[in-house]
Amino acid sequence: MNLFTRTLALASLSVLCARAGQAQEQGVHQQSTLYEAPTDPLVKKKLDKWQDQKFGLILHWGLYAVPGIIESWQLCSEDWVERDSTVAYNDYKKWYWGLSKDFNPVNFNPEQWASVAKKAGMRYLVFTTKHHDGFNMFDTKQSDFKITNGPFKGNPKANVAKYIFDAFRKQDFMIGAYFSKPDWHSQDFWWSKYATPNRNVNYDIKKFPWRWDKYKEFTYNQISELMHDYGAMDILWLDGGWVRPRETVTDEVRAWGAPIPEFSQEVDMPRIATMARQAQPGLLMVDRTVHGPYENYQTPEQRVPDHKIDNPWESCLTLANNWGYVPNDKYKSPTKVIHSLVEVVAKGGSLLLGVGPKPDGTLDNEAVTRLTAIGKWLDVNGDAIYSTRATDRYQDGSTYFTQGKKGTRYAIALLPEDKAAPTTIAWTGNTPKKGSKMTLLQTGKSVKWTRTGDKVTVALPSSLAKQAGTYPALAFAYAAE
Incomplete structure (x- = not known):
């Protein structure tokens, strides 16, 4: 120049x-x-x-x-x-x-x-x-x-x-x-x-x-x-x-x-x-x-x-x-x-x-x-994310929901950048079928979940409790009601 x-x-x-x-x-x-x-x-x-x-x-x-x-x-x-x-x-x-x-x-x-x-x-x-x-x-x-x-x-x-x-x-x-x-x-x-x-x-x-x-x-x-x-x-x-x-x-x-x-x-x-x-x-x-x-x-x-x-x-x-x-x-x-x-x-x-x-x-x-x-x-x-479509109830607070073409429901919980992963994740609506398996995509393993009314609470493995920002979001796959 x-x-x-x-x-x-x-x-x-x-x-x-x-x-x-x-x-x-x-x-x-x-x-x-x-x-x-x-x-x-x-x-x-x-x-x-x-x-x-x-x-x-x-x-x-x-x-x-x-x-x-x-x-x-x-x-x-x-x-x-x-x-x-x-x-x-x-x-x-x-x-x-x-x-x-x-x-x-x-x-x-x-x-x-x-x-x-x-x-x-x-x-x-x-x-x-x-x-x-x-x-x-x-x-x-x-x-x-x-x-x-x-x-x-x-x-x-x-x-x-x-x-x-x-x-x-x-x-x-x-x-x-x-x-x-x-x-x-x-x-x-x-x-x-x-x-x-x-x-x-x-x-x-x-x-x-x-x-x-x-x-x-x-x-x-x-x-x-x-x-x-x-x-x-x-x-x-x-x-x-x-x-x-x-x-x-x-x-x-x-x-x-x-x-x-x-x-x-x-x-x-x-x-x-x-x-x-x-x-x-x-x-x-x-x-x-x-x-x-x-x-x-x-x-x-x-x-x-x-x-x-x-x-x-x-x-x-x-x-x-x-x-x-x-x-x-x-x-x-x-x-x-x-x-x-x-x-x-x-x-x-x-x-x-x-x-x-x-x-x-x-x-x-x-x-x-x-x-x-x-x-x-x-x-x-x-x-x-890929090949999913929106659900009627797509959000509950900082948790969002998608659905695969074969019917699998996904709950994606957004985590803050300044905090480590919590010990539990909870959301309302989009409840799993009674007795069904829920998988945490981050580990590929099943996680325990409970339901009280319309509220779902998921227990997270202690191994996720690392430094803040390690996990931008956690996604769970399950069969919805």
């Missing part, structure tokens, strides 16, 4: 750290309140398989990793976005997009990423092929603004998306391609004839329909490349829910804060879906927050819903504070992530956990350490 680049990166990073919470709050996608179940038998079958996986990885990796700042959003000129006030907006955009000359992930090792994710107990992947900034992490033929057109272009694995998808397929992951419907680098979305005041198209589509038609064709062609040239796909995960038909705008969309144009910003999802599913039969489409036939599951972001949801859904949470790599970011503890996973699964959802690779193509050591610890818990307790 030159001096200007380094100074701007440090300024942007300090702004990011000060405003990270606000940025995450303003930039998130809330969950749709409406849901339309798919009717295609192949889609329904794949959706059921996806609901068995429960724990996925979303990788945000792009230009923003180079200075270690929030992904894309500092390009957006909305009130909540903060940048270095000494740098003109147009100069900032040139600097940001100019990071393509600095992005050279010489240590890129997707096999290591996939191995870490496998050890973490994850079972599906969503990789960011293009974020809102328009930088392509695949060798698209529709644009020169891509990873294969910079300093990394001579690397045998320059087409990084291909090698990431291949590495995770070899580890038996379901594969998802994240794709941003808005593209702020495209002249057919943000036309340099006009200012770029917010996240929306910056020209009147009704006045310039020919330009928007070019953008729709560009979007269709890029998604077609991903669906035809990158192997078997299970999920097309479409971000940027403000790019949508005008008639689907709801109060929750208006609450995002960005102005809603008087024209429709739709990209012809029926045509895209037809093409994508011809190439990838049964493909799950996740047109985030745009309720209807192309949002096969819902995606609340940076939160866990406060109630059980019967529709297919996933909570999109970050392992640290940010989606992409930010130096010195604060990571959540393995216990906190495991608690979130248990709560999400008990409420009928899946957890998609966000990790940002470093600009050199490696994973941060702290992220690897935490993911490995999560995996060790799942190695022993995974039966209570």
Whole structure:
């Protein structure tokens, strides 16, 4: 980086750290309140398989990793976005997009990423092929603004998306391609004839329909490349829910804060879906927050819903504070992530956990350490998570309940990080059948239990009384009444 680049990166990073919470709050996608179940038998079958996986990885990796700042959003000129006030907006955009000359992930090792994710107990992947900034992490033929057109272009694995998808397929992951419907680098979305005041198209589509038609064709062609040239796909995960038909705008969309144009910003999802599913039969489409036939599951972001949801859904949470790599970011503890996973699964959802690779193509050591610890818990307790479904009574205090497809009931008691395991665990409801066996998954051995009315009390083996935080949660398997 030159001096200007380094100074701007440090300024942007300090702004990011000060405003990270606000940025995450303003930039998130809330969950749709409406849901339309798919009717295609192949889609329904794949959706059921996806609901068995429960724990996925979303990788945000792009230009923003180079200075270690929030992904894309500092390009957006909305009130909540903060940048270095000494740098003109147009100069900032040139600097940001100019990071393509600095992005050279010489240590890129997707096999290591996939191995870490496998050890973490994850079972599906969503990789960011293009974020809102328009930088392509695949060798698209529709644009020169891509990873294969910079300093990394001579690397045998320059087409990084291909090698990431291949590495995770070899580890038996379901594969998802994240794709941003808005593209702020495209002249057919943000036309340099006009200012770029917010996240929306910056020209009147009704006045310039020919330009928007070019953008729709560009979007269709890029998604077609991903669906035809990158192997078997299970999920097309479409971000940027403000790019949508005008008639689907709801109060929750208006609450995002960005102005809603008087024209429709739709990209012809029926045509895209037809093409994508011809190439990838049964493909799950996740047109985030745009309720209807192309949002096969819902995606609340940076939160866990406060109630059980019967529709297919996933909570999109970050392992640290940010989606992409930010130096010195604060990571959540393995216990906190495991608690979130248990709560999400008990409420009928899946957890998609966000990790940002470093600009050199490696994973941060702290992220690897935490993911490995999560995996060790799942190695022993995974039966209570994978291939389960929600029960009517899914929670009693800090104990959550799931049910296997063959009828086994699981009680998962969350334990605090600052205390050792107790001598007994108790819950109300979800009672075992009289005289039935209860197994503690942590040891694989039977435990004694008693029942008084609707209250169940389980005696724990003394061997569990170790240092605080040794067991994030204890899971029990039994036949329920």
